[in-house]
Amino acid sequence: MELKTPEESKTTLTDLVLPSETNPLNNLFGGELLARMDRAASIAARRHSRRIVVTASVNHVAFNKAVPLGSVVTVEAKVSRTFKTSMEIFLDVWIEDRESGRRTKANEAIYTFVAVDDMGNPVPVPPIEPQTKLEKDRFDAALRRKQLSLVLAGKMQPSEATELKALFE
Numbered sequence: 494m495e496l497k498t499p500e501e502s503k504t505t506l507t508d509l510v511l512p513s514e515t516n517p518l519n520n521l522f523g524g525e526l527l528a529r530m531d532r533a534a535s536i537a538a539r540r541h542s543r544r545i546v547v548t549a550s551v552n553h554v555a556f557n558k559a560v561p562l563g564s565v566v567t568v569e570a571k572v573s574r575t576f577k578t579s580m581e582i583f584l585d586v587w588i589e590d591r592e593s594g595r596r597t598k599a600n601e602a603i604y605t606f607v608a609v610d611d612m613g614n615p616v617p618v619p620p621i622e623p624q625t626k627l628e629k630d631r632f633d634a635a636l637r638r639k640q641l642s643l644v645l646a647g648k649m650q651p652s653e654a655t656e657l658k659a660l661f662e
């Protein structure tokens with residue numbers, strides 16, 4: 494299968510925060526942001542694999558900075574690593590200052606998607622080659638994150654998670 498780059502899957506969703514999407518503090522509701530990130534990640538995974546894709550797990554979400562009502566929010570998603578049928582998608586969330594246009598990182602998240610056929614059975618995805626330093630760092634750490642996710646889901650024995658265990662040795 495053709496080798497691809499993370500940039501080829503890059504997906505950018507920009508939208509406003511409307512009153513119906515906020516919590517009592519007038520900040521973006523966490524579930525709304527999760528849904529936006531899931532949509533962006535789904536498109537990135539589809540662009541990489543050119544297949545039907547499903548969310549397998551949400552591996553990490555950090556709501557580091559509240560996103561106020563009226564903000565312009567940009568969600569950027571890229572495939573950071575592929576395995577056999579699964580893809581790790583890294584998401585960065587930015588908010589934009591109204592006057593200066595300067596972007597501030599608000600949140601990040603990591604999702605795992607799996608490519609499937611019409612019957613929902615997992616199918617192989619193209620390999621990926623990171624290009625930039627950030628892409629290489631994310632690629633290198635992705636195997637440990639996959640092992641952690643599988644261990645927590647009860648789908649891998651801790652003793653088999655060799656790269657993850659090496660972190661603590």
Ligand SMILES: CC(=O)SCCNC(=O)CCNC(=O)[C@H](O)C(C)(C)COP(=O)(O)OP(=O)(O)OC[C@H]1O[C@@H](n2cnc3c(N)ncnc32)[C@H](O)[C@@H]1OP(=O)(O)O
Pocket residue numbers: 531535546547548549550575576577578579580605607609613614615639642643646648
């Ligand atoms: C866009 C959306 O929102 S879709 C709606 C929400 N999502 C869904 O409905 C998906 C429902 N779940 C499923 O269909 C299935 O559980 C699937 C397709 C995700 C996995 O199917 P399984 O029968 O478990 O297949 P299998 O064990 O071969 O796993 C497939 C891949 O997923 C990976 N995987 C499965 N669970 C996890 C997990 N919790 N964390 C990380 N990777 C996982 C496996 O490691 C494997 O990866 P690999 O082939 O790259 O090594």
